Amino acid sequence: TICTGLAASMGAFLLSAGMKGKRMSLPNSRIMIHQPLGGAQGQATDIEIQAKEILYHKRKLNEHLAEHTGQPLERIEQDTERDFFMSPQEAMDYGLIDQVIDKKAVGRRPMAAVG
DSSP: OEESSEEETHHHHHHHTSOTTOOEEOTTOEEEEOOOOOOOOSSHHHHHHHHHHHHHHHHHHHHHHHHHHOOOHHHHHHHTTSOEEEOHHHHHHHTSOSEEOOTTTTTOOOOOOOO
16 A cells, blocks of 8 residues: 555545555655544434434544554544644654655665575
């Protein structure tokens, strides 16, 4: 899973859910996590139903982000309260990705073992 420019909102969530060890970003990308965004209208009962549903999704997304990143749930809850932008290095330190792609390393192959 590779971020090539901007992985924001669900894009960042999907990036974090990639196969461990293969979650990558180009060096000039940005990655942003936040809480779900929604709206409701209608009768009070309908608004209450929608509010409960978005809070359910907020909790589940935070739980999954905690699982994918290794961060404590409390930190995820705090960081997703507002838009939280990260550089690729910050996202790697956070546990969202595993590697920042270095163009100098692309195409390099390890030397074969001499036996």
